[in-house]
Amino acid sequence: MAYDKNNIFAKILRDEAPCFKVYEDDMTLAFMDVMPQAEGHTLVIPKSEAENLFDLDADYAAAMARTTKKVAAAVKKAFDAPGIMIAQLNGAPAGQTVFHIHTHIIPRAEGIDLKLHARQMADMDILKQHAERVIAALD
Ligand code: 5GP
Numbered sequence: 001m002a003y004d005k006n007n008i009f010a011k012i013l014r015d016e017a018p019c020f021k022v023y024e025d026d027m028t029l030a031f032m033d034v035m036p037q038a039e040g041h042t043l044v045i046p047k048s049e050a051e052n053l054f055d056l057d058a059d060y061a062a063a064m065a066r067t068t069k070k071v072a073a074a075v076k077k078a079f080d081a082p083g084i085m086i087a088q089l090n091g092a093p094a095g096q097t098v099f100h101i102h103t104h105i106i107p108r109a110e111g112i113d114l115k116l117h118a119r120q121m122a123d124m125d126i127l128k129q130h131a132e133r134v135i136a137a138l139d
Contacts, residue, residue: 003049009100013047020131023071023138027063030071032131033104036122037114040079040130042105044068051099052090064103071134072105078130078137081107 004010011017012031019031022042033041044067050056056064072084087104089096097118106114 003051003055004099005049007098007100009043009045009098009102010049013045013100020127022074022131022134023067025063025067027060028067030067030105032122032127032134034122034127035118035120036106036127037104037117038107038112040075040081040105040107040134042071042075042134043102044071044105045100045102050101052096052101053088054090056101064101068103068105070138073139074134074137075105075107078133079107081109083108083110 008017012019013029021029021031023030026047028044028046030042030044033043044064046056046060046064048057048060050060053061068086072086075081076084085104085106085108087106088102095117108114
């Protein structure tokens with residue numbers, strides 16, 4: 001499947017759609033997931049037109065890994081999370097729903113189940129506060 005330039009993350013990268021940004025550099029952008037599976041659920045995307053890991057240039061893959069590590073540390077601190085799950089889905093059969101590659105950073109704690117994937121919109125005021133917490137926790 002060819003990369004769809006009108007996917008929602010491509011629009012976010014072009015500032016045609018809003019997001020609660022937590023971190024940005026030359027090669028990557030990190031922002032809050034609008035339908036979080038747990039408080040603090042954050043996404044990292046490359047500034048590269050790649051649908052999945054197999055399309056992604058190795059330099060962008062490395063940049064994504066660096067940003068994921070940096071932002072995951074901030075999410076862990078901001079939400080006092082005992083565990084952090086990193087997920088990256090490739091292809092609809094794997095559960096991918098937005099076809100611009102991204103990593104999920106999801107706080108986990110024992111006894112707290114994940115909410116369903118991409119199902120329920122967050123309250124935007126709360127999501128904004130969560131983004132501010134992550135930003136404040138970035139090194
Ligand atoms: P995937 O299923 O492709 O691995 O994950 C896509 C993620 O993007 C889901 O967790 C979903 O909640 C999130 N998402 C979908 N649309 C938007 C949007 O417009 N803005 C943001 N910030 N996240 C989105």
